[in-house]
Amino acid sequence: MEALAAARWRVAIALTIAMMVVYFGFILLVAFDKPLLGMQVADGLSLGMLLGALVILSAWVLMWIYVRWANTHYDAAIRGMRR
Amino acid sequence: MSSALGEPNAITIGWFLVFIVLSLGITVWASRKTRTADQFYSAGRSVTALQNGLALAGDYMSAARFLGIAGLVALSGFDGLIYSVGFLVGWPIVMFLIAEPLRNLGRYTFTDVVAFRLRQVPIRIAASVGSLAVVSFYLIAQMVGAGNLIRLLFGIPYEAAVMIVGGVMLAYVLFGGMIATTWVQIVKAVLLLAGASILALLVLARFSFNPLALFAEAASMYGANVLAPGRLVSDPLDAVSLGLALMLGTAGLPHILMRFYTVPDARTARTSVGYATAFIGFFYLLTFILGFGAMVIIGREAITTFDAGGNMAAPLLAEGVGGTPLLGFIAAVAFATILAVVAGLTLSGAATLSHDLWVNVIRRGHADEREQLVVARGATIVLAVLSILLGITFKGQNVAYMVGLAFAIAASANFPALVLSIFWSRLTTAGAQASMLVGTASTVALIVLSPTIQMDILGNSAAWFPLRNPGLVTIPLSFIVAVGVSLLQPVPLEEQKFHAAERRLHLGVESG
Numbered sequence: 001m002e003a004l005a006a007a008r009w010r011v012a013i014a015l016t017i018a019m020m021v022v023y024f025g026f027i028l029l030v031a032f033d034k035p036l037l038g039m040q041v042a043d044g045l046s047l048g049m050l051l052g053a054l055v056i057l058s059a060w061v062l063m064w065i066y067v068r069w070a071n072t073h074y075d076a077a078i079r080g081m082r083r
Numbered sequence: 084m085s086s087a088l089g090e091p092n093a094i095t096i097g098w099f100l101v102f103i104v105l106s107l108g109i110t111v112w113a114s115r116k117t118r119t120a121d122q123f124y125s126a127g128r129s130v131t132a133l134q135n136g137l138a139l140a141g142d143y144m145s146a147a148r149f150l151g152i153a154g155l156v157a158l159s160g161f162d163g164l165i166y167s168v169g170f171l172v173g174w175p176i177v178m179f180l181i182a183e184p185l186r187n188l189g190r191y192t193f194t195d196v197v198a199f200r201l202r203q204v205p206i207r208i209a210a211s212v213g214s215l216a217v218v219s220f221y222l223i224a225q226m227v228g229a230g231n232l233i234r235l236l237f238g239i240p241y242e243a244a245v246m247i248v249g250g251v252m253l254a255y256v257l258f259g260g261m262i263a264t265t266w267v268q269i270v271k272a273v274l275l276l277a278g279a280s281i282l283a284l285l286v287l288a289r290f291s292f293n294p295l296a297l298f299a300e301a302a303s304m305y306g307a308n309v310l311a312p313g314r315l316v317s318d319p320l321d322a323v324s325l326g327l328a329l330m331l332g333t334a335g336l337p338h339i340l341m342r343f344y345t346v347p348d349a350r351t352a353r354t355s356v357g358y359a360t361a362f363i364g365f366f367y368l369l370t371f372i373l374g375f376g377a378m379v380i381i382g383r384e385a386i387t388t389f390d391a392g393g394n395m396a397a398p399l400l401a402e403g404v405g406g407t408p409l410l411g412f413i414a415a416v417a418f419a420t421i422l423a424v425v426a427g428l429t430l431s432g433a434a435t436l437s438h439d440l441w442v443n444v445i446r447r448g449h450a451d452e453r454e455q456l457v458v459a460r461g462a463t464i465v466l467a468v469l470s471i472l473l474g475i476t477f478k479g480q481n482v483a484y485m486v487g488l489a490f491a492i493a494a495s496a497n498f499p500a501l502v503l504s505i506f507w508s509r510l511t512t513a514g515a516q517a518s519m520l521v522g523t524a525s526t527v528a529l530i531v532l533s534p535t536i537q538m539d540i541l542g543n544s545a546a547w548f549p550l551r552n553p554g555l556v557t558i559p560l561s562f563i564v565a566v567g568v569s570l571l572q573p574v575p576l577e578e579q580k581f582h583a584a585e586r587r588l589h590l591g592v593e594s595g
Contacts (some may be wrong), residue, residue, distance in 0.1 A: 001585070001586065001589070004589060005585055005588075005589065008589075009506060011179075012180055013179075016175075016176055016179050019172055019175045019176065019179075020330070023172045023326065023330065024323060026168065027169075027322050027326045028319065030165060030312045030322065031318075031322045031323075034311060035311075037312050038308070038310065038311025038312065040307065042295060043299050044295035044297070044300075044301075044302060044310070045295050045310075046161065046307075046310035046311055048161055048164075048310070048311060049161060049298070049310060052164040052167075053368070055171075055172065056167075056168060056367065056368070059171055059172055059174065059360060059364065060360065060361065060364060062175050063174075063175050063356070063357055064357075066175075066178060066353075067178075067353060067357055070350075070353055075350060
């Protein structure tokens, strides 16, 4: 039980920190380097818009990683403990 | 520019009536299934992951956010994206830290989790202060928004609009409880996503389904600045502070947290957050398209003649690309959205008043099923009347900052105590209590001293506190208070109970 609690804690904290780094990285870029984000990487698409969309995408990816971990490792360990 | 907006017409009123009849129909059906406190507060814990995902997304996609962010994008381009991203990134945090422990440890409110291994009475009282503050500020923002929007959309007077929203909402929360609140939210979420998708497709059809062509057209009409960060984020500290409050506040909103009790188990809770995040992210991407669509197709000047804040951008766009029928549909969906969000807030406020304060503080946990239901319904009536009164009292006032305030209190008062009670064995009753009270009080105090109130509302030339959002100060403060007070006076008994709680946190109630 303690090993499982520690594992869950580690995964949750690691993913939370990853999300915070991505999001606050984006916010700080917006705050400190506006010209960079205004640069157009394609006609009609600025770097800022691309990165903003990537933040949303990274939220989905991080959740997908967590759900996969929880559905396979965590749930299996819980089932084992119930028996 | 001429528009049918704000003039009562048959199609708009028809859609409006369809929604009212539909939600009352759901209420009649739900009322037959609402016989126990479990059914009233948590829909009998029978909601599926997809349903709960839609309901969570619905709670989060309020009319103010749909119309407001589309308007912000239409008027300032890129800056609207900053808000959208901030509102979305709280959801992974909810999933990683909160959803499953909440489902396994609590019954009806998030306070159940904090109080689980601590002393009931002081925790319930302190948590109720934070919860009710969040619910009240959120309700004020929603009711004032409702009055204004319905006046703009349908031409109904402000007071009448507030009373219609309060009255219809009361009917379905009172009789249908969480079952009706959930289903109205699901229906509305589907309609809102469908309406926004149709609108976005109609816009993109004019640009050969290439969003970049739309953005490029906007840039050629209004300059490349619309694609770059503008004035919204000028002070980095303020931006980080707002970002922190949006991110962690989501994980402390009582009406969102309450939805995790409507699902049968932790795994379903987890999956439902995944669905909710997918829907909300998709919705914000659509809103971005709609904002740029309105900027190009309707034009900024025309949008600001109807509402200086840009709130009418999406309805005007609907009329521009789909005529009066689509305008009527989008307006009615916005109305349904207001109704559903207000209902969710009222139900969570009622749960705090009746479950936390009446049953667990006044009656010390000894109340039978009948009494719990009677008190829950009484609390619903009190909150509905209160929300109508608040809506009328704050008429004509700038209440936009109140949603930010609600998020800041949720992040500073509710989130730290909730997370520490789940993850930190040495948290004590006094620590959690102090953290929640200091979190609420410091947030309210710093908002009152901030430029928002001092300069924008009171018209003073300077403010005592530099940040518009206090999260950067109050969230760490609340954590420090909780940890400091707990370490100063350790309570070994409460620490021992943590291990029992941890077992239940992982295994759930049934097999604990």
